[in-house]
Amino acid sequence: MSSVDVLLGLQWGDEGKGKVVDYLAPQYEVVARFQGGPNAGHTLEFDGHKHVLHQIPSGIFHDGITNVVGNGVVLDPITFRRELTELDPFGIDYTSRLIVSDRAQVILPTHRMLDRAYEHAKGDSKIGSTLRGIGPTYQDKMARVGLRVGDLLEKDFKDRYCALRDRHARILDQHGFEFDITAEEEQFWEAIEVMRSLQITDTQYLINDFLRSGKSVLAEGAQGSLLDVDFGSYPFVTSSNTVSAGACTGLGVAPRQIGDVFGIFKAYCTRVGSGPFPTELHGEEGERLRKKGNEFGATTGRPRRCGWLDLPALKYAVMINGVTQLYMMKADVLAEIGDVEVCTGYTNGTGEIDHLPLNYDRDEWQTVSKSFPSWSEDIPADFDRFPSQLSEYIGYIESHVEVPITLVSVGPDRTQTIIKSRESAIEA
Numbered sequence: 094m095s096s097v098d099v100l101l102g103l104q105w106g107d108e109g110k111g112k113v114v115d116y117l118a119p120q121y122e123v124v125a126r127f128q129g130g131p132n133a134g135h136t137l138e139f140d141g142h143k144h145v146l147h148q149i150p151s152g153i154f155h156d157g158i159t160n161v162v163g164n165g166v167v168l169d170p171i172t173f174r175r176e177l178t179e180l181d182p183f184g185i186d187y188t189s190r191l192i193v194s195d196r197a198q199v200i201l202p203t204h205r206m207l208d209r210a211y212e213h214a215k216g217d218s219k220i221g222s223t224l225r226g227i228g229p230t231y232q233d234k235m236a237r238v239g240l241r242v243g244d245l246l247e248k249d250f251k252d253r254y255c256a257l258r259d260r261h262a263r264i265l266d267q268h269g270f271e272f273d274i275t276a277e278e279e280q281f282w283e284a285i286e287v288m289r290s291l292q293i294t295d296t297q298y299l300i301n302d303f304l305r306s307g308k309s310v311l312a313e314g315a316q317g318s319l320l321d322v323d324f325g326s327y328p329f330v331t332s333s334n335t336v337s338a339g340a341c342t343g344l345g346v347a348p349r350q351i352g353d354v355f356g357i358f359k360a361y362c363t364r365v366g367s368g369p370f371p372t373e374l375h376g377e378e379g380e381r382l383r384k385k386g387n388e389f390g391a392t393t394g395r396p397r398r399c400g401w402l403d404l405p406a407l408k409y410a411v412m413i414n415g416v417t418q419l420y421m422m423k424a425d426v427l428a429e430i431g432d433v434e435v436c437t438g439y440t441n442g443t444g445e446i447d448h449l450p451l452n453y454d455r456d457e458w459q460t461v462s463k464s465f466p467s468w469s470e471d472i473p474a475d476f477d478r479f480p481s482q483l484s485e486y487i488g489y490i491e492s493h494v495e496v497p498i499t500l501v502s503v504g505p506d507r508t509q510t511i512i513k514s515r516e517s518a519i520e521a
């Protein structure tokens with residue numbers, strides 16, 4: 094019996110999950126998404142091409158790998174179809190490589206409109222949602238009125254679609270939201286036809302059969318732990334469990350089947366949308382990181398808020414997820430940037446804490462930081478030959494969170510990835 098390794102983001106998303114899943118994929122036979130939907134934007138770069146995947150698992154470019162969209166995902170047929178079309182120039186045979194859970198929830202055009210209406214109604218306290226219909230679709234799932242991918246194979250699907258659409262229309266009317274979905278509905282039905290031509294099945298059986306036959310499975314997280322609906326900076330979160338436990342409910346695997354948990358983080362921090370961000374850098378300092386790191390959303394194109402690494406938050410995410418190995422991304426962005434800061438705790442004048450308060454209020458808490466010198470741009474592809482400043486930075490993080498960093502990424506391309514050799518991992 095093999096196990097499911099999980100790779101997930103430890104911050105507010107966009108840590109570089111797509112790049113690393115694509116890099117690790119050849120070591121696995123199955124790559125599976127377990128939560129989220131088109132709010133995700135996972136970037137992969139190789140052979141001079143850049144691909145952004147939203148709903149398709151990041152193993153899709155590798156021959157011989159099965160890519161599963163699990164039951165915990167919310168799927169938008171229109172954007173899914175668009176993504177599949179974008180694969181065409183690369184000759185990817187997605188009908189054989191891709192399998193969709195019959196229990197994944199379907200995002201309707203009206204779910205996206207509800208997202209807009211709810212955000213608008215929140216005014217200044219808006220979440221900064223990607224407006225892809227994620228929240229309203231998970232809401233319908235929990236309210237037990239949603240439609241599942243398996244339902245679109247049933248004869249009464251159209252009637253059930255119309256009933257849910259009309260229910261949404263009544264809510265939109267109450268919000269005074271004017272809309273016309275004629276064009277969107279046309280696209281929706283075309284996309285449903287494409288969905289019907291894909292492999293749709295009860296993927297919980299499939300994945301457990303894979304495990305029983307010794308096949309290795311990599312679960313690909315979306316968003317990040319600080320956006321988790323239970324453990325993130327609520328209410329400024331997404332509507333799913335982004336943490337490792339979500340892989341169990343989002344794929345149908347038992348907790349004891351989980352193997353390694355790879356926790357991925359940027360050498361600094363970014364966030365898109367609203368909500369607390371203790372180490373955020375404003376003005377020119379933030380702009381410098383944004384420019385050097387090219388920090389613009391892969392889904393919405395919005396500029397990402399940028400700041401220093403937050404160790405209490407990282408340690409918290411490591412704890413909640415049971416991280417066994419840490420992967421540090423974007424080490425190149427902090428090279429030759431002057432002093433690099435790391436937040437080690439928060440203080441309110443009367444005392445210092447290193448856990449996350451229920452509500453982080455910038456007026457009440459200030460960050461306590463430690464400075465490190467940055468390293469040179471020339472980073473050899475060998476942990477043992479890293480510039481001493483980078484080794485010191487890595488060592489400090491490892492001693493603080495007590496999990497080894499075994500992968501360092503130094504650029505967006507698949508090849509710009511440095512793995513710690515087994516020998517140096519054992520010495521450490």
Ligand code: GDP
Nearest residue numbers: 107108109110111135136391423502503504505
């Ligand atoms: P994901 O949502 O976690 O898959 O991350 P995104 O794709 O949204 O954002 C990560 C961005 O950083 C993408 O533009 C990647 O191409 C880029 N990236 C990933 N790793 C590195 C790295 O080590 N260095 C640099 N400079 N860019 C990277």
Ligand code: IMO
Nearest residue numbers: 106107132133134221222223315316331365366
């Ligand atoms: P990946 O998988 C970064 C953020 C949104 C917003 C909040 C809620 O690429 O890391 P939602 O649309 O889910 O209702 O938005 O969560 N958000 C992300 N931020 N990366 C993501 O995905 C995100 N998915 C959602 O900006 O603040």
Ligand code: MG
Nearest residue numbers: 107134135391
């Ligand atoms: Mg992203």
